[in-house]
Amino acid sequence: MKTEYKFIKFVEHTRNNLPNWWEIMNIKENDGIGIIEWYPRWRKYIFMSASADYIFDKTCLKDIIAFIEDVTKERAKK
Numbered sequence: 001m002k003t004e005y006k007f008i009k010f011v012e013h014t015r016n017n018l019p020n021w022w023e024i025m026n027i028k029e030n031d032g033i034g035i036i037e038w039y040p041r042w043r044k045y046i047f048m049s050a051s052a053d054y055i056f057d058k059t060c061l062k063d064i065i066a067f068i069e070d071v072t073k074e075r076a077k078k
Contacts, residue, residue: 001070001071001074002066002067002070003022003067004027005060005063005066005067006027006059006063007026007027007028007059007060007063008024008025008026008027008033008060008063008064009024009025009027010022010023010024010025010036010067011023011025018038019037019038019075021035021036021037021038022035022036022037022067022071023035024036024047024064032050033049033050033051033054034047034048034049034050034054034064035047035048035050036048036064036067036068036071038075044072045068045071045072045075046068047064047068
């Protein structure tokens with residue numbers, strides 16, 4: 001599964017017996033800009049921005065969507 005893209009990377013974290021979550025980092029500044037995590041109510045992975053002040057262009061949004069699709073496929077295999 002791809003975890004590094006042109007401007008962002010995804011760093012995996014684990015919790016006690018809960019689905020993994022990924023921190024989204026800005027590659028240039030190594031800053032946390034959001035997370036991808038399992039949202040049980042919707043039974044889907046979701047993106048949550050770390051701040052309302054962050055802005056994303058279509059390249060970053062496409063990369064976030066591609067990553068969510070990949071982790072969803074991985075979860076379905078398990």
